[in-house]
Amino acid sequence: MEFDEEEFEHWFMPREGVINSYVVEDPETHEITDLISFYTLPSSILHHPKYKTLNAAYSWYNVSTKTPLKQLMNDALILANNQGFDVFNCLEIHDNLDFLEELKFGPG
Numbered sequence: 001m002e003f004d005e006e007e008f009e010h011w012f013m014p015r016e017g018v019i020n021s022y023v024v025e026d027p028e029t030h031e032i033t034d035l036i037s038f039y040t041l042p043s044s045i046l047h048h049p050k051y052k053t054l055n056a057a058y059s060w061y062n063v064s065t066k067t068p069l070k071q072l073m074n075d076a077l078i079l080a081n082n083q084g085f086d087v088f089n090c091l092e093i094h095d096n097l098d099f100l101e102e103l104k105f106g107p108g
Contacts, residue, residue: 024072035062035063037062039058042056055084056085056086057080058088058089062076064095076088077103
């Protein structure tokens with residue numbers, strides 16, 4: 001899949017409360033080698049005295065060319081946690097099955 005510059009900006013440039021994207025830069029060549037992204041989808045929690053919102057991150061578009069996908073996704077989990085997300089969701093599609101169990105993703 002290819003994106004022109006306008007499409008890439010629309011889908012991947014970070015926007016608070018919408019999309020988070022991170023790249024890996026090769027330290028020698030300064031080329032961008034990998035990309036991870038996740039979008040935000042908060043849900044209301046009804047009738048709870050303390051919690052009002054569940055902040056969910058959803059894996060979006062990931063490209064792994066040099067860094068192993070499992071490592072990229074582990075980094076995505078850490079980044080999402082550091083940003084205050086309560087849960088990180090990921091579909092059982094593409095190469096995701098390679099890391100879901102090992103990174104303790106549960107079904108559902």
